[in-house]
Amino acid sequence: MAAFASRKLAPPVITAENKTFFEAARQGRFLIPVCTACNRAHWYPRAICPFCAGDKVEWRAAAGKGTIYTFSVMRRVKEPYIIAHVTLAEGPTMLTNIVACDAHEVRIGQPVTLVFQDTDGGPPVPMFKPA
């Protein structure tokens, strides 16, 4: 079964907290929030660091590389898709979809690489495909 995000993706709501991320995404750049106080990257992005509550979180360029922590092939829908948590090279694990591959090829621990996927009238969102 080929799995890709062929379904229409609702555009994310843009807020003061995520505006910088999605502006960069429109230019094909994948950013990750890093706390300058405790020097840790986190996901999903928050203005206040979820580890140390520091308020000096800055956006840094991320490699767009990771490995699959877990996944599931969603079958009982019109357009099947693969939901996953991917552990990024920078540390945190993020919810995403795995695209551009056959469902039976996907494995936990598999290296994946970022691909931006267009949404319906909004900025693209980060997804992953086998590296």
Add this chain to the structure above:
Amino acid sequence: MTLAGKPRSEGMATGTAPRARDPNQPEAPWEAPYAITTANGYAMCAMRHMYEYGTTSEQLAWVKVAASHHARHNPHAMLPEVVTVEDVLNSPLIADPLHRLDCCVISDGGGAIVLVRPEIAKKLKRPLVRIIGVGEAVKHLTGGTFDLTISGAARAGPMAFAEAGVTAADIKYASIYDSFTITVIMQLEDLGFCPKGAGGKFVADGNLISGVGKLPFNTDGGGLCNNHPANRGSMTKVLEAVRQLRGEAHPAVQVKNCDLALAQGTGFQLATRHGSATMIMERE
């Protein structure tokens, strides 16, 4: 405390569609595009549990088989038919690795618990049940540093056991929230009924069937076979635990000399964030 829900008649017939959320919640932009649903979220937990601990689909199926052995004695159960491990494995895959029969029903329903002061309780003409330990915990994605094989019961459970002054080995009957078969296995481990990762082996071969196994669970048929009326899923769990402690469960599933019981609930979604509650009750 009350529960009333009619998700079935309101058309929430499936856990395969993303639920509508407030788009202004901070996690919304990082979840909505990926279509996380109830079913595929719990499926991701099951997938990771299998990867880390070698848990099998057959072991997951045993949870459903045990629930069905209890449901056949419940005239109100939505699914009163006894099923086998093969029946579960042969039911269609919904979200890998969960089959249709790994998923709970969605029903209408309700329930209520009356709590009274001890001096009032003594005047009542029903067997009395006393709450002797409770625990609550919240688990979140914690900045992307989570372990999806663990539920909030790993914190709520020890709190409840400490307050009650008993251990998992003392419990005669357990109501375990069962949105999916994997939900039961993870919570049993987290509550200490078996070591982490051994839940699959623990539930196999009928170990949860009343009169057969070591830990009778969900003797009303649970969410997997009996009912699942919307949120506050712990309500139906507490009700059956109280029936057991009063000796009012169906005779075919009544646990002999049931004087200590546990009810475990989980709210929302193991794969992202959830609340967990444990309650230990004894017969007076």
